[in-house]
Amino acid sequence: MRVEIHLLMLLVWVGCGGNPPGAEPDGSDDTGGDPWFPCEECDDGNPCTMGRCNPETRFCENIPLDLDGDRYPARSAPDGTWCGGIDCDDADPTTHPGAREVCGDGVDQDCDDVVDGFEVIGEPVRVSYTGNTAFLPDVVWTGSGFAISWTERSGSGGTNVIHLSTLSAEGELIDDTHAVLEAQDISNLLWTGSHLVLAWSDATSRLSLVGMLPDGTEQWTAENLFTSGGAALVWTGSRIGALWEVSGSSTETDILFMLLDDTGVPVGPEVGVDDDRPYFDRHASLAWTGSAFLAAWQGWNDDGYIDVYLRSIGSAGEPLGSSTQLTTRGDTYSPPHIAWSGSTFGISAGNSWSGVHLLRADREGYLTGEPTRVSPPGQQAAGHDLLWAGSLFVVSWSVGQYEGGSPAVVLVDAEGEVVSDVIYASPEGTAQAARWDGGPIHAMAWTGSEVGLAWSDWRDDAETRDCTVEWCDFQIYFARLGWCE
Secondary structure: OHHHHHHHHHHHHHHOOOOOOOEOOOOEEOOOOOEOOOOOOOOOOOOOEEEEEOOOOOOEEEEEOOOOOOOOOEOEOOOOOEOOOOEOOOOOOOOOOOOOOOOOOOOOOOOOOOOOOEEEEEEEEEOOOOOOEEEEEEEEEOOOEEEEEEEEEOOOOOOEEEEEEEEEOOOOEEEEEEEEEEEOOOOEEEEOOOOEEEEEEOOOOEEEEEEEOOOOOEEEEEEEEEEOOOEEEEEOOOOEEEEEEEEEEOOEEEEEEEEEOOOOOEOOOOEEOOOOOOOEEEEEEEEEOOOEEEEEEEEEOOOOOEEEEEEEEEOOOOEEEEEEEOOOOOOEOOOOEEEEOOOOEEEEEEEOOOEEEEEEEOOOOOEOOOOEEOOOOOOOEEEEEEEEOOOEEEEEEEEOHHHOOOEEEEEEEOOOOEOOOOEEOOOOOOEOOOOEOOEOOEEEEEOOOEEEEEEEEOHHHOOOOOOOOOOOOOEEEEEEEEEOO
16 A cells, blocks of 8 residues: 555646656756666676667667667677677677778678678778869779879869879789870770770760870870760770760660770771661660670660660670660669670669679570579669679679668679678769769779779868769779689
8 A cells, every 4th residue: 555655646746847845947856866667687698789878768678789879780609699680709899790891901891701801992082183083993903013094184174184193913003194085075985905905076076096105105096986975995915995875866866886996097988786776875885705796785675664685796896686674673774784604695784773783694685584683772872883703793883872872782693692791892872873964983893803993082182072072072083803812
């Protein structure tokens, strides 16, 4: 009966807005301690949880164990109890899924159960140097180092200028003084085994090629080859294959191909590869198998969606068969990238809604197997790239700016199975996170043992500039990715 009376008095105090005897007006006791209605003991006796008192509700909460405070639940408790979380070292906040691996230290920082696996090697290097906005990078491996081209623009409405820099095999900047050409649009870079080929378009959208030594010394030029904002280039060993888009009318763009010699002189006719479809066909990519080309592009269709189309092209530059529609999933696919493995084609495609996927096709351009989603579910992803790395596909994409804004890379085997964790190359929230006027925001090159990655990054002005607008202080950064030794 006495307990019931005390409880009634307590309800009266609370209901009237008062405080119990000995309490201050703010609800704390007269000794300055905790609020007057404390939680009871919050330890539930489970080694895989942490008990705490919620300061707002004043009720106990038992949350998954996270002793290092990195927001990743522990795999196991200090006493060895298996907890089922994903943090493989709950005593170290720098060790968790997605963390950058430190090569050679014997620690599995990213919790993929592989010590010193495929990771970023060293620290990223800034390549651009003038301070102007830098974007649309491309990168190639020359056999002894890397060459990177990019476009710079000096303020909104300024002139676009293509720059070129070279780096050593270790990713160290060798030369940063090559302001090459005034350009209108995207630059594309190719290595032939003896010289660099840089494709660029002028103010009239006429595309030209420049052949250079790795140090930027000009060897030859092939001017005003065709009208285009940019071209996909591949080297066959003796010829250059060029694939590009051209506007046919206000409601149509076409995909064209031409074969050039090693100095950019046409050796074959300009041919259409998209079957003269009465729609927009854009953003072409090209691969060489050793005996034929395969072209991939982004095409609008009757139902209003954008799909990926393919067409084979013979070694003499003649289109083979007819174009095939690779995707038919009622989605809008971003511009594809294509790579040849030696037995099958890999095609990266997708968008920010459905994520980035790797599709595989046979020599004739027909889909084999099911598409593999490579970007994490729910993650906004765009601006992808693809290459074949001897035994695996390397797929990259740019994470949405509000979800980290970093270039992300993953490895996929020839059967389409993801075989690595996602590797993030840039600090959180500083990389360019969308395609720029249809051009790439990052690019990759394969050395035979490592991947070189170049991207547009705004880390140098992250505190003062709102880079959700079009013109921001982006700079070109470069990193090497490989297997730790």
